[in-house]
């Protein structure tokens with residue numbers, strides 16, 4: 001049995017509103033798990049059920065072999081960090097961090113010792129006598145982290161802790177949280193709607209939609225082997241290109257164009273022969289250089305309609321037959337608006353989906 005087991009968990013609000021539907025997840029000790037999905041999919045509800053702030057309607061929450069459903073939040077050995085920091089404005093940062101310890105009636109010495117070690121780790125030593133309003137967003141979030149850390153809990157629950165920070169600070173805090181996670185040997189469950197955050201931080205990602213798990217896997221698994229169209233579209237930036245086509249033996253007909261498929265792929269496709277399917281191609285899976293070397297790959301030509309410069313790469317928008325597509329190229333390749341671009345498709349990276357169910361074929 002894993003350290004944390006969520007087994008057949010359901011959440012029903014007001015006896016009719018099902019927001020978590022048969023959720024199952026195993027989490028190992030010291031693992032960093034990200035829950036991601038669009039707004040309203042039930043991520044926060046799930047985290048609140050784990051923390052004890054919300055009842056579990058049905059199912060079992062087991063931690064270290066013990067059923068926790070009826071254990072009070074304060075006795076669950078967990079610390080929570082929220083998006084809006086939830087700091088008390090009338091308390092100094094020191095008292096904010098110490099709040100939980102004082103509530104638990106820890107001795108002054110213990111509080112002082114833990115505060116000093118945490119403040120050092122978070123680079124907050126010079127701000128302890130100040131109030132939260134005197135801090136920047138990043139510093140406030142560090143105070144909130146500090147408050148969680150001094151509890152010495154074995155489990156950290158984080159609900160979009162970085163969403164209020166600007167992009168640069170978010171990147172820095174991501175690294176800080178990861179370092180803390182490793183240093184403290186805690187098990188972390190991290191809610192975010194930002195797939196980049198989840199991909200860069202998590203050992204394991206749970207993709208949710210409408211209260212249901214879509215896929216659980218390592219970041220790379222989700223990226224290269226999405227279970228369905230929802231996961232393929234949710235993970236990755238820019239969005240994966242999805243083209244509608246008809247399967248014909250060893251190829252897919254897309255409008256007037258044809259994409260050849262790898263033998264390993266089309267051998268599994270008998271039941272789809274002559275049927276409409278969806279083809280997923282990530283922007284980096286078009287080849288634009290040395291395509292003549294890959295003689296087996298068919299070549300296509302499109303006119304560049306838009307260029308998005310991203311620093312190291314450029315995203316080119318062009319057409320494949322009548323479909324708008326994006327192609328990612330190193331920005332050192334010089335393309336201009338209106339240029340024609342020749343490209344081929346990396347066959348080994350093509351993803352196919354059932355048009356009706358969205359499931360990966």
Ligand SMILES: Nc1ncnc2c1ncn2[C@@H]1O[C@H](COP(=O)(O)OP(=O)(O)OP(=O)(O)O)[C@@H](O)[C@H]1O
Pocket residue numbers: 013014017019037038039040041042043044045046193
């Ligand atoms: N106390 C409540 N009573 C009734 N319905 C609720 C309650 N809390 C949440 N919900 C509903 O449960 C669903 C899931 O909400 P939840 O906050 O868990 O989503 P989320 O994925 O965390 O969204 P976001 O990313 O926007 O925070 C929503 O449809 C929401 O309206």
